[in-house]
Amino acid sequence: EPEVTQTPSHQVTQMGQEVILRCVPxxxxxxxxxxxxxxxxxxxxxxxxxxxxxSEKSEIFDDQFSVERPDGSNFTLKIRSTKLEDSAMYFCASRxxxxxxxxxxxxxxxxxxxx
Amino acid sequence: GENVGLHLPTLSVQEGDNSIINCAYSNSASDYFIWYKQESGKGPQFIIDIRSNMDKRQGQRVTVLLNKTVKHLSLQIAATQPGDSAVYFCAENTSGYSTLTFGKGTMLLVSP
Known part of the structure; x- marks a missing residue:
């Protein structure tokens, strides 16, 4: 059964660092x-x-966030300078x-x- | 704003009982509603949906009821099983917008 895959499963980073979360829809x-x-x-x-x-974004998605589809399969979320309050589970989804x-x-x- | 924190509403039932999970939605313009199940450490999983032109829809062991007058949605699970233990979220959507807005979630605990 087709599925959405995400990497990494867990990332630990220092405040202020850039993070890229990857998804294959x-x-x-x-x-x-x-x-x-x-x-x-x-x-x-x-x-x-x-x-x-x-197409749409929420108030949470400020200038520190960006998304990209660099090729035909990957969909990435970048956080430029992470803050403590960015700690969360990030889910990718597709339809x-x-x-x-x-x-x-x-x-x-x-x-x-x-x- | 809302802050559920760790204090999720919890429903505890015995295996074999019927469970009813309730949700109050916020947007009167919403016309499509979905129930998701989220097991620990996993992403939300689609269970059942209903459009606003219906007030009831049945699936396998699950039934969703919609009351637009009071903006209330419920999920009924028949013969609840331990594998049903999870957090259940309702979500709403408005036609023309792709965004789903999730509710607060209810934790269902099923004892054998």
Whole structure:
């Protein structure tokens, strides 16, 4: 069964360092997302991406964040200068069509710990 | 703003019981709703969805009920099993926007 894969599963970094989280969405999917979940809290939307550009973003997704689809398979989230409050689980998700609203397939997540 | 922290609402049931998990959604313009299950250390997993033109939808052992008047969504799990233990989130969406907005989550604990 096709799945969304994310790397790394866990990254520990120092405050102020740059971090890149990587995702490989399901191959025929067109819409890509990043969500984050602070420990014990709800899943929060960060950004959606379609046709090589950001389609929506939340207030959380400030200038420190960026996304990129550098090739035909990878979808990355970059945090330029990490802060303590960026510590969270980051989930990548994808779906085939906008109409498939519910069938958002999530990866297993990348846990980011900022010290 | 909201801060659930570690204090997730928790529902504890015995194996074989029926479980009902509730969710209040926020946006009256939302017209599509989804329930997700999240097991420890994993990403959310789609369970069942419902559109606003319906008030009930059934799946395998699960039923979703939608009350648009009071903006309330519920998930019923029949004959709950230990494998159902997880955190359950409702999510809402508005047509034309791809973003899903997640609710706070409820932890379901099933005892054998």
């Amino acid at each position: 399901i191959s025929n999917h067109l819409y890509f997302y990043w969500y984050r979940q602070i420990l014990g809290q709800k899943v929060e939307f960060l950004v959606s991406f379609y046709n090589n550009e950001i 085939a069509r906008l109409a498939d609203t519910g069938e958002l397939f999530f990866g297993e997540g990348s846990r980011l710990t900022v010290l």
